[in-house]
Amino acid sequence: xxxxxxxxxxxxxxxxxxxxxxxxxxxxxxxxxxxxxxxxxxxxxxxxxxxxxxxxxxxxxxxxxxxxxxxxxxxxxxxxxxxxxxxxxxxxxxxxxxxxxxxxxxxxxxxxxxxxxxxxxxxxxxxxxxxxxxxxxxxxxxxxxxxxxxxxxxxxxxxxxxxxxxxxxxxxxxxxxxxxxxxxxxxxxxxxxxxxxxxxxxxxxxxxxxxxxxxxxxxxxxxxxxxxxxxxxxxxxxxxxxxxxxxxxxxxxxxxxxxxxxxxxxxxxxxxxxxxxxxx
Amino acid sequence: xxxxxxxxxxxxxxxxxxxxxxxxxxxxxxxxxxxxxxxxxxxxxxxxxxxxxxxxxxxxxxxxxxxxxxxxxxxxxxxxxxxxxxxxxxxxxxxxxxxxxxxxxxxxxxxxxxxxxxxxxxxxxxxxxxxxxxxxxxxxxxxxxxxxxxxxxxxxxxxxxxxxxxxxxxxxxxxxxxxxxxxxxxxxxxxxxxxxxxxxxxxxxxxxxxxxxxxxxxxxxxxxxxxxxxxxxxxxxxxxxxxxxxxxxxxxxxxxxxxxxxxxxxxxxxxxxxxxxxxxxxxxxxxxxxxxxxxxxxxxxxxxxxxxxxxxxxxxxxxxxxxxxxxxxxxxxxxxxxxxxxxxxx
Ligand SMILES: Nc1ncnc2c1ncn2[C@@H]1O[C@H](COP(=O)(O)OP(=O)(O)O)[C@@H](O)[C@H]1O
Ligand SMILES: [Mg+2]
Numbered sequence: 001x002x003x004x005x006x007x008x009x010x011x012x013x014x015x016x017x018x019x020x021x022x023x024x025x026x027x028x029x030x031x032x033x034x035x036x037x038x039x040x041x042x043x044x045x046x047x048x049x050x051x052x053x054x055x056x057x058x059x060x061x062x063x064x065x066x067x068x069x070x071x072x073x074x075x076x077x078x079x080x081x082x083x084x085x086x087x088x089x090x091x092x093x094x095x096x097x098x099x100x101x102x103x104x105x106x107x108x109x110x111x112x113x114x115x116x117x118x119x120x121x122x123x124x125x126x127x128x129x130x131x132x133x134x135x136x137x138x139x140x141x142x143x144x145x146x147x148x149x150x151x152x153x154x155x156x157x158x159x160x161x162x163x164x165x166x167x168x169x170x171x172x173x174x175x176x177x178x179x180x181x182x183x184x185x186x187x188x189x190x191x192x193x194x195x196x197x198x199x200x201x202x203x204x205x206x207x208x209x210x211x212x213x214x215x216x217x218x219x220x221x222x223x224x225x226x227x228x229x230x231x232x233x234x235x236x237x238x239x240x241x242x243x244x245x246x247x248x249x250x251x252x253x254x255x256x257x258x259x260x261x262x263x264x265x266x267x268x269x270x271x272x273x274x275x276x277x278x279x280x
Numbered sequence: 281x282x283x284x285x286x287x288x289x290x291x292x293x294x295x296x297x298x299x300x301x302x303x304x305x306x307x308x309x310x311x312x313x314x315x316x317x318x319x320x321x322x323x324x325x326x327x328x329x330x331x332x333x334x335x336x337x338x339x340x341x342x343x344x345x346x347x348x349x350x351x352x353x354x355x356x357x358x359x360x361x362x363x364x365x366x367x368x369x370x371x372x373x374x375x376x377x378x379x380x381x382x383x384x385x386x387x388x389x390x391x392x393x394x395x396x397x398x399x400x401x402x403x404x405x406x407x408x409x410x411x412x413x414x415x416x417x418x419x420x421x422x423x424x425x426x427x428x429x430x431x432x433x434x435x436x437x438x439x440x441x442x443x444x445x446x447x448x449x450x451x452x453x454x455x456x457x458x459x460x461x462x463x464x465x466x467x468x469x470x471x472x473x474x475x476x477x478x479x480x481x482x483x484x485x486x487x488x489x490x491x492x493x494x495x496x497x498x499x500x501x502x503x504x505x506x507x508x509x510x511x512x513x514x515x516x517x518x519x520x521x522x523x524x525x526x527x528x529x530x531x532x533x534x535x536x537x538x539x540x541x542x543x544x545x546x547x548x549x550x551x552x553x554x555x556x557x558x559x560x561x562x563x564x565x566x567x568x569x570x571x572x573x574x575x576x577x578x579x580x581x582x583x584x585x586x587x588x589x590x591x592x593x594x595x596x597x598x599x600x601x602x603x604x605x606x607x608x609x610x611x612x613x614x615x616x617x618x619x620x621x622x623x624x625x626x
Contacts, residue, residue: 078522099518099519103515103516105519105520106620107537107538107619107620108537116523116525117523148620149620149621153356154356156356168523168524186356192345193349196345
């Protein structure tokens with residue numbers, strides 16, 4: 001079991017001790033987590049007592065205004081930073097993380113970016129090339145293996161980044177506003193792609209252990225379009241304001257009436273949260 | 281009260297594009313029209329617009345989505361066009377050649393009108409003849425080789441020392457605080473200043489020459505690497521850590537390649553400093569058993585008061601310096617920058 005606690009911030013064993021044992025009831029457990037920045041005395045409380053369980057195979061969207069601490073929380077789950085209080089468990093090992101910026105390495109080709117992730121995961125050299133090609137095919141970028149990052153469009157870069165994240169073969173995929181910088185058409189297409197990949201990974205046909213997604217966004221419709229569960233964070237400090245279960249059947253479209261209706265409801269709540277900050 | 285509320289309202293609109301703008305549209309790109317156009321197209325996925333109509337499903341899975349994606353990719357991919365290399369070469373080579381011809385012309389004129397006595401200011405032809413004599417004696421290439429091999433060896437040693445030193449300074453805070461300033465200070469110290477000290481330590485020997493070269497080149501190489509590491513986007517380091525590149529693995533797979541542009545600039549400067557320091561050392565460290573490099577050749581010309589000899593030695597030093605820069609460092613740098621899309625065509 002992989003845990004990050006106050007005593008051991010940032011460091012975590014990469015191989016779970018009980019891998020293959022009884023499946024944990026969650027892919028990630030965020031357990032009464034708080035986070036502050038700054039020196040004692042002049043502290044900024046960014047996250048306050050957050051508890052979220054992400055079930056295996058679940059797709060959860062974290063929704064909140066900019067600056068409410070979404071990225072901070074995701075960094076904690078990714079193990080890039082340690083919580084000030086509480087604990088985070090990711091039984092499946094180190095989660096994969098995707099950023100708003102593609103964060104692909106410009107000194108490598110698209111294929112080599114993926115191969116680096118494979119290599120660091122311990123995939124033998126002989127298998128890397130084929131696996132990278134397979135992952136590129138998964139995001140429908142078959143011909144992009146030898147392409148340099150700067151030769152790809154924004155949407156293609158994010159798909160390569162997705163392939164690189166999937167190359168980690170983690171059971172938990174963390175996504176920090178990965179599509180926020182894309183134009184609406186491309187973003188819509190990538191929503192379809194992500195949904196397809198997530199559903200395929202959890203389908204009965206796949207032999208893998210499933211894929212849970214913790215997806216951060218400030219876009220209400222995006223959250224409703226993608227998630228099974230939407231968690232709304234308030235700002236300053238970030239607390240869980242409310243949760244919605246989204247049981248709109250897939251395939252969903254961003255312009256579906258059901259998506260729109262729930263988005264209106266969530267937006268109202270979000271506006272209320274934001275408005276509270278202007279009243280004192 | 282009212283004013284505070286409008287204030288925060290505006291702020292919310294600025295920071296949280298969608299929620300503040302309501303569910304009406306995707307505010308970030310202002311592309312509701314485009315999106316609804318897409319919507320109009322999507323249910324018609326049964327249309328034979330795509331190669332494999334997977335029309336049974338109402339969503340755009342399968343061939344339809346693939347086709348849409350392929351279209352987006354094709355529309356948004358940059359086409360990189362390269363100039364034919366011959367034309368690029370002539371465009372690059374002609375201006376400096378013209379400049380050289382101009383200098384030679386002015387020189388010839390000055391000689392012609394005898395601005396100085398001929399023994400003080402020989403003509404370009406005299407210098408060329410002096411070079412030719414040494415070529416015919418068969419010694420010219422030996423001189424060049426002696427210096428170039430010393431320079432290359434000194435440079436490689438500087439790389440071997442400067443690289444770990446630069447990494448330490450860049451990544452270890454106390455080391456940086458302790459020797460960072462000294463290292464950048466050393467860069468502005470002309471390495472000739474080390475020659476007397478080196479002679480006292482090592483006498484008139486190769487060791488003196490290499491010591492001076494190292495003291496000249498190591499700081500630039502280390503500083504270049506430090507600058508290269510400092511310029512790395514933190515994003516790459518974070519991305520590297522999430523895929524498991526930590527510690528030495530991180531240095532090898534993320535830090536060093538990410539710092540390569542700055543490191544290369546440092547190497548280039550390091551070579552220039554090596555070459556300069558070497559010439560300074562060779563000018564002063566002159567002993568029969570040391571072998572004659574270009575600096576020693578220059579010094580011999582001065583002793584003989586042979587201006588053609590002196591000028592031809594200067595010319596050789598210049599040509600070697602420029603040649604190595606042009607043949608090795610410039611293409612290397614261009615290649616690295618181009619592969620990362622950092623080279624904008626002028
Ligand atoms: N390393 C840090 N040091 C100090 N403050 C930070 C740091 N990281 C984030 N913050 C603060 O935490 C708050 C939340 O940031 P962030 O998690 O990036 O928000 P979001 O991703 O929701 O937009 C911001 O006010 C930001 O200034
Ligand atoms: Mg953020």
